[in-house]
Amino acid sequence: MSPVRAAVDMTRLYFKNPLNPLTHTQIGRTVAASCEMWERVTRRYGKPEFELYTTIVDGEEVDITEEVVWSSPFCDLLHFDRDLPEERKADPKILIVAPMSGHYATLLRGTVEALLPHLDVYITDWEDARQVPVSDGRFDLDDYIDYITEMLHHLGPDTHVLAVCQPSVPVYAAVALMEESGDQCAPATMTLMGGPIDTREAPTAVNDLAVEKGIGWFKRNVIMDVPFPHKGFTRQVYPGFLQLSGFMGMNLDRHMVAHRDFFQHLIEGDGDSAEKHRDFYDEYLAVMDLTSEFYLQTVETVFIEHSLPKGEMMHRGKMVDPKMITGTALFTVEGENDDISGVGQTKAAQKLAENIPADRRSHYIQPGVGHYGVFNGSKYRSEIAPRIVQFIKDNPTHLGAQQGTKRAATKSARTGAAGKVPSDPLREILLAEPEGVADDLQLISGVGPKLERALNGAGIFHYWQIANLTEDQAAVLDDRLDIRGRMVRDNWVEQARRLNGAVHSS
Numbered sequence: 001m002s003p004v005r006a007a008v009d010m011t012r013l014y015f016k017n018p019l020n021p022l023t024h025t026q027i028g029r030t031v032a033a034s035c036e037m038w039e040r041v042t043r044r045y046g047k048p049e050f051e052l053y054t055t056i057v058d059g060e061e062v063d064i065t066e067e068v069v070w071s072s073p074f075c076d077l078l079h080f081d082r083d084l085p086e087e088r089k090a091d092p093k094i095l096i097v098a099p100m101s102g103h104y105a106t107l108l109r110g111t112v113e114a115l116l117p118h119l120d121v122y123i124t125d126w127e128d129a130r131q132v133p134v135s136d137g138r139f140d141l142d143d144y145i146d147y148i149t150e151m152l153h154h155l156g157p158d159t160h161v162l163a164v165c166q167p168s169v170p171v172y173a174a175v176a177l178m179e180e181s182g183d184q185c186a187p188a189t190m191t192l193m194g195g196p197i198d199t200r201e202a203p204t205a206v207n208d209l210a211v212e213k214g215i216g217w218f219k220r221n222v223i224m225d226v227p228f229p230h231k232g233f234t235r236q237v238y239p240g241f242l243q244l245s246g247f248m249g250m251n252l253d254r255h256m257v258a259h260r261d262f263f264q265h266l267i268e269g270d271g272d273s274a275e276k277h278r279d280f281y282d283e284y285l286a287v288m289d290l291t292s293e294f295y296l297q298t299v300e301t302v303f304i305e306h307s308l309p310k311g312e313m314m315h316r317g318k319m320v321d322p323k324m325i326t327g328t329a330l331f332t333v334e335g336e337n338d339d340i341s342g343v344g345q346t347k348a349a350q351k352l353a354e355n356i357p358a359d360r361r362s363h364y365i366q367p368g369v370g371h372y373g374v375f376n377g378s379k380y381r382s383e384i385a386p387r388i389v390q391f392i393k394d395n396p397t398h399l400g401a402q403q404g405t406k407r408a409a410t411k412s413a414r415t416g417a418a419g420k421v422p423s424d425p426l427r428e429i430l431l432a433e434p435e436g437v438a439d440d441l442q443l444i445s446g447v448g449p450k451l452e453r454a455l456n457g458a459g460i461f462h463y464w465q466i467a468n469l470t471e472d473q474a475a476v477l478d479d480r481l482d483i484r485g486r487m488v489r490d491n492w493v494e495q496a497r498r499l500n501g502a503v504h505s506s
Contacts, residue, residue, distance in 0.1 A: 001042045008035045026267075033266035037259065040278075045286035047128070048106040050078075055116040057082060064116070068125075070154045071450055073136035074143070074291075076125040077151050078105075080116060092392050093159045095151060095187070096123040099166040100144070100294070102243030102287045104128075108164060109283075110376035114385035119392065122155065124167075128240075128288035130232040137445065137490070140293040141170060141301060142316055146485070148174040153185045153482045158397045161187040162388065164375045165341060168195020169302050172349060173313060173320045180324040188398045189329040191388055194341045194374040196302055197349045198309035202342030205250060210303035218299055223292045238295035240287030250339065309348055316485075322352035327399035329360035331391045333384055335369040360395055362387075425476050429469065430459030439463045443499055446490035454481050463503060466496035 012035035014020060015028045022028035054061050063083040070077035077095075094115065098105035105125045115121055124147075129139070148171055152159055163171035171190065178186040199207040210218075222242055226232040248255050262277040307313035313320040330353055332346045347363050364387055369379050424430075438461040441452045458480060460466060469477065478487045487493075 005039055005042050008038050011035045012039065029267045029269070033263050036266060037263055040281070041259075043285075045282060047104050047288075048283050048286050050080075050106055050109055050112065052080060052109065052113055052116070055082060055113070057084060057117050058088075069122070070151055071448070072147065072150075073132055073448070074127050074129075074139045075147055076127070077154065078123050078125045080112065080121045080123075082116065082120070091118060091120045092188075092396060093120045093122065093155055094392065095148075095155060095159055095161045096121065097148060097161065097163045097167040097171050098124050098126060099164055100126045100290060101166040102240045102247070102290070103284075104286055104288055106283060106286075108375060110380065111162075111164065111385075114381045115389065118389045119160075122151075124151070126288070129235060129237045129291045130226045130230045130289040132232050132235065132291075134232065134235050135445070138293050139291045141297040144170045144294065145174045145177070145315055149178060149183075150482065152178070152187060155185075157184050158188045159185070160189045160191070160392050162191040162193065163195060164193045165195055165371070166298070168192040168197055168346065168349070169298075169308055172197065172322065173308065173315060175328050176320050176322050176324050176353075177315060177318065179326060179328065180321065182400075186398055186400075187328050189331060189392055189395045190325075191331040191333065191391065192346050192349055193333045193384075194335060194338055194371055195346045195349075196341050197347075197352070198306065198345055199303050199341075200306055200309065201344035201348055204339055204342045206246075206340055207303055207342075210299055215296060215300045215304060218296060223296070226289065232289075236292035237289035238292060240289050243290075244285065244287045309352060322349070323355050325353040326355045326357075328356070329391070329395035329399075330356050331361070331388065332363045333374055333387075334363075334365050335371060335374040336365055336367045337370045338374065340371040357399070360399065362391060425470075425473050426459070426480075429465050429473060431461055431465070432459065434461035439499070439503065441466075444490070444492055444495045446486055446492065451481075451483070463496040463500035466492055467500045469493055 012032050015023055015032040015035070017023055020028065023032070050066060052064050052066070054063055056062075065081045065083070067079050067081055068076045069079045096108060096111060096115075098108050105123055108123065112121055112123060132139075144167075148161075148167075152161065152174070161171055161175070172192065172195075175186060175190050196207075199210075203211075222238055223236055224239055226235045226237055258277065258281075262274060265271075265273040265277070301307045301313060305312070308320065308322070311319075311321070330350060332349055334341070334343050334346050336343065343365065350361055350363055353361075364384070366374060366379055366384055369377070373379055374384065438456070441447050441455055441460070441463075442449065444463075444466070447455070455461075458477065460477075474487055474493065478485060
């Protein structure tokens with residue numbers, strides 16, 4: 001379509017040229033409007049930008065710098081760093097987990113914008129699966145949960161987490177697992193917005209489709225290979241354009257009316273209305289692919305098996321038990337007219353996490369809004385966002401934070417009283433500096449530039465150091481680097497042994 005689209009766009013420019021007499025006629029405006037409509041409906045829309053450059057804090061306008069503070073093959077963690085005075089008290093940190101369901105994280109631009117005056121905002125920026133090389137490995141629902149845990153570890157204790165729609169289940173699971181293990185980085189609060197915690201409650205057309213078709217149908221009909229020349233060539237994915245087609249098909253009449261009105265605005269010269277249409281659909285029509293394993297596991301676990309509410313959801317062989325959530329406060333939000341996650345599906349999280357104290361839980365239904373109105377629009381800004389901020393201020397820390405600090409202090413006092421300093425299991429492995437030229441640790445699958453720097457900082461420079469790790473030493477190093485089992489999952493020790501052998505043989 002590209003050559004045709006280019007020709008159509010040239011025609012549009014011809015009939016928009018003020019020096020062309022036909023530009024100012026009904027025929028000229030109609031031709032130009034028709035050309036723009038054709039070009040827009042056949043365009044491949046690229047990844048949008050957040051374009052959040054300033055916000056108002058304490059009545060003053062401050063600049064925002066967007067920076068990547070954590071990175072992995074399938075996700076970057078973005079921080080909207082506000083230029084605030086150093087002496088000002090820090091605002092609570094909030095991790096917004098954007099949905100990985102076809103649209104980019106910029107769909108939550110309004111969500112972020114409303115919270116920036118009050119909170120230190122971070123957001124997950126998921127990567128388009130068609131742009132991730134097959135050599136970077138798989139990504140499924142278990143990996144998604146691991147990513148959330150790693151990001152919460154990166155941000156540290158008393159971070160607040162907010163999940164919009166699809167990530168409500170993996171975020172809920174991650175918090176339950178962190179709480180069960182006594183993780184000090186379990187979030188202070190968890191806000192779930194329009195999420196499918198229990199899709200048996202008020203099932204929608206989306207839920208009915210999954211149950212009716214079954215997982216076999218999805219495997220046969222919606223999974224495709226990424227074509228050349230994308231970076232993810234041959235990776236199996238659920239294409240974003242299929243997800244977009246499904247969303248638009250649910251409200252096709254509304255989209256047709258919107259495009260008809262857009263055409264009329266172009267002919268009438270109503271620039272403001274036309275620009276609003278462009279802004280919305282530039283965002284809405286920009287879609288990303290999902291890895292097949294993540295998509296299929298999500299469909300089966302969440303929409304067909306209902307594993308979480310049934311108490312059957314597993315993460316890497318371990319049961320996910322919402323009853324273990326005791327210290328994280330819970331806030332659930334739903335839209336009265338939500339046709340994707342029906343009323344009651346998100347509230348189910350309150351019932352499952354029965355051990356959260358009553359004064360640390362809250363539920364809110366926003367009248368008059370659908371799915372997108374839960375996290376965007378005027379009612380979100382005026383009604384929902386202030387409630388989120390207030391809930392965070394009412395629950396600034398994890399309930400077990402004080403007890404954990406007291407336990408650590410007691411343990412430290414006992415160690416000091418006995419005069420004993422625990423030995424470091426890695427003492428015989430770690431080096432102050434490399435012995436000669438450091439090995440290229442990035443040749444180990446799963447180790448990128450950031451992890452290589454972390455390994456070097458910990459005292460690991462050579463393949464032989466990783467190859468000689470015992471199981472206990474590997475566990476200590478895994479904990480020290482906060483990589484949440486990646487060493488075992490990617491089999492670093494065996495990879496290092498092969499690489500070390502190749503180095504010595506050459």
